[in-house]
Amino acid sequence: MLNAILGLACLVLTAVSLLVGPADLDLRSSVSGLFAGGDEAAMIIMQEIRLPRALLALTIGISLGLAGAVLQGLLRNPLAEPGLIGVTSSASFGAVAIFYTGLAGASLYALPAGALAGAALSVVLLLAIAARNGATLTLILAGVALTSLTGALTSLVLNLSPNPFASYEIIFWLLGSLRDRSMSHVWLALPLMALGWLLLAASARALDALSLGEEAASSLGIRLSATRLLVVLGTALAVGAGTAVAGAIGFIGLVVPHLVRPFTDRLPSSLLVPSALGGGALLLAADIAARLVVPTRELNVGVLTALIGAPFFLWLVVRARRELF
Amino acid sequence: MLTARNLSVSLSGRPILHDVALSLQPGEVVGLLGPNGAGKSTLMRSLSGLLPFSGTVELDGQDLAAMSDRVRAREIAFLPQARAIAWPLSVENVVRLGRSPWRGFGALSPNDLAIVADAMQAMDVADLADRPVTELSGGEQARVLAARAMAQTTPILLADEPVSGLDPAHQMTMMAAFRRLAGQRRAILVSLHDLTLAARWCDRLVVMARGRIVAEGKPADIMTGERLREVFGITAHIAHDECGLIFAPTGLAALEPPKV
Numbered sequence: 117m118l119n120a121i122l123g124l125a126c127l128v129l130t131a132v133s134l135l136v137g138p139a140d141l142d143l144r145s146s147v148s149g150l151f152a153g154g155d156e157a158a159m160i161i162m163q164e165i166r167l168p169r170a171l172l173a174l175t176i177g178i179s180l181g182l183a184g185a186v187l188q189g190l191l192r193n194p195l196a197e198p199g200l201i202g203v204t205s206s207a208s209f210g211a212v213a214i215f216y217t218g219l220a221g222a223s224l225y226a227l228p229a230g231a232l233a234g235a236a237l238s239v240v241l242l243l244a245i246a247a248r249n250g251a252t253l254t255l256i257l258a259g260v261a262l263t264s265l266t267g268a269l270t271s272l273v274l275n276l277s278p279n280p281f282a283s284y285e286i287i288f289w290l291l292g293s294l295r296d297r298s299m300s301h302v303w304l305a306l307p308l309m310a311l312g313w314l315l316l317a318a319s320a321r322a323l324d325a326l327s328l329g330e331e332a333a334s335s336l337g338i339r340l341s342a343t344r345l346l347v348v349l350g351t352a353l354a355v356g357a358g359t360a361v362a363g364a365i366g367f368i369g370l371v372v373p374h375l376v377r378p379f380t381d382r383l384p385s386s387l388l389v390p391s392a393l394g395g396g397a398l399l400l401a402a403d404i405a406a407r408l409v410v411p412t413r414e415l416n417v418g419v420l421t422a423l424i425g426a427p428f429f430l431w432l433v434v435r436a437r438r439e440l441f
Numbered sequence: 442m443l444t445a446r447n448l449s450v451s452l453s454g455r456p457i458l459h460d461v462a463l464s465l466q467p468g469e470v471v472g473l474l475g476p477n478g479a480g481k482s483t484l485m486r487s488l489s490g491l492l493p494f495s496g497t498v499e500l501d502g503q504d505l506a507a508m509s510d511r512v513r514a515r516e517i518a519f520l521p522q523a524r525a526i527a528w529p530l531s532v533e534n535v536v537r538l539g540r541s542p543w544r545g546f547g548a549l550s551p552n553d554l555a556i557v558a559d560a561m562q563a564m565d566v567a568d569l570a571d572r573p574v575t576e577l578s579g580g581e582q583a584r585v586l587a588a589r590a591m592a593q594t595t596p597i598l599l600a601d602e603p604v605s606g607l608d609p610a611h612q613m614t615m616m617a618a619f620r621r622l623a624g625q626r627r628a629i630l631v632s633l634h635d636l637t638l639a640a641r642w643c644d645r646l647v648v649m650a651r652g653r654i655v656a657e658g659k660p661a662d663i664m665t666g667e668r669l670r671e672v673f674g675i676t677a678h679i680a681h682d683e684c685g686l687i688f689a690p691t692g693l694a695a696l697e698p699p700k701v
Contacts (some may be wrong), residue, residue: 337514
């Protein structure tokens with residue numbers, strides 16, 4: 117029932133997202149532009165501007181929601197979110213490095229490739245650390261250290277940036293946006309995200325057993341090292357690919373699991389599908405709002421999710437402390 | 442049947458267990474006694490495959506170290522001392538987790554659900570089935586987690602201080618449940634601090650000190666005043682009645698027993 121409602125919300129919001137934009141298209145030309153062709157301008161707007169935007173909002177939202185739910189389950193910590201293990205900030209740093217070297221203009225794929233390389237590097241580091249010292253707490257601390265380091269490196273690049281215009285471009289990208297993305301971005305990110313979803317979903321049973329603690333989970337036949345590997349790789353693929361094409365979008369992975377948890381039996385595995393769908397719906401809604409709030413100038417969706425997400429999270433904490441756990 | 446030979450464990454380079462030899466037979470409840478830090482928990486963790494060890498542990502002739510995690514989880518259940526439950530799961534969902542090593546991708550079978558219901562009944566938590574575990578008292582949580590371990594239906598159950606924090610009636614409920622499991626040809630190793638409880642409900646006792654097994658046998662044969670003084674550092678009044686041995690600690694061995 118919950119999944120059906122959230123799935124419906126995703127569908128409706130995808131449709132709304134397709135209908136919203138600066139170009140004044142009516143419903144009929146929108147639909148015909150999307151599927152049939154008809155008016156060429158309408159076709160280009162629908163198929164090459166609005167469709168990739170809606171698809172990216174949906175799939176990146178799914179990635180963030182799912183990764184957030186899985187990480188909270190793995191770490192048994194309601195404050196865990198995809199940014200925590202350093203994947204988002206490493207991907208951002210990878211992209212910023214590409215900006216700095218000036219390769220960003222060379223190819224459409226240069227920027228996402230840089231971000232993916234950054235995400236991959238952070239994963240290799242995390243896994244090496246996790247392999248040496250098996251504790252989950254080590255993973256969190258290593259993630260925090262990695263986030264600080266890549267954040268500092270990003271600042272360094274901004275500091276060294278040759279001209280204010282380049283800095284502006286970098287900062288704007290860091291804020292996260294789904295504007296002016298093409299179907300190429302979708303085809304680049306979607307396969308990686310889908311693979312990440314599979315890896316994350318494969319950890320569901322292990323996450324349930326982990327509710328009882330790591331010792332009890334091991335005694336139930338869960339191989340913790342394999343579970344950590346699945347989760348870190350899955351998060352890196354899903355969130356890294358999303359960051360690569362849209363920049364850093366915060367708070368969705370943190371807030372969504374909390375929003376849907378009270379409507380489930382609270383088993384981590386029961387939370388995965390609702391969190392994924394909820395993430396998709398929330399990012400779609402945020403992206404629609406980013407286009408509508410200030411009519412003259414579009415907001416960056418990353419700014420909007422943080423602006424709404426942070427106070428909302430605080431309210432959630434104050435209102436129902438028990439529901440957090 | 443579980444057999445451990447020359448079992449040694451070191452943690453961060455410090456030896457914790459030295460050459461431990463132990464066997465568990467189907468149908469017996471074995472009490473594991475010893476002061477804090479004697480190595481009881483370490484022994485249970487290594488027997489359940491959670492800690493690397495040297496030496497051999499065999500299960501019906503099969504090497505424990507060579508088993509896959511899932512196969513091992515169908516043979517040995519471990520009830521850790523730490524009672525941490527991360528989310529407000531319902532009691533029934535916690536007990537159902539005991540079926541994890543047995544289930545495939547689908548929902549739990551009617552047989553699984555019957556096992557879960559039996560385990561909840563045995564631990565007297567069936568009435569709490571729909572309550573969130575986080576709202577229960579510590580003793581109730583302990584019983585829920587014990588029911589979880591029972592629902593794993595393994596030939597061997599290792600329980601690390603399962604009765605600590607329980608009221609006297611539920612301490613005996615748990616020991617009686619272990620006895621019933623032993624009646625089904627299962628073997629139970631349970632670490633305890635209550636000597637009287639151990640002597641009454643266990644077929645055999647194993648006493649550990651400083652990482653070694655220092656005594657093993659029937660309660661009446663090994664639980665002497667001398668041993669209590671040496672191993673636990675206490676003096677105790679030991680009595681015998683129709684139900685078995687009764688231990689009443691009277692003082693620390695280092696001091697003189699208080700004059701009555």
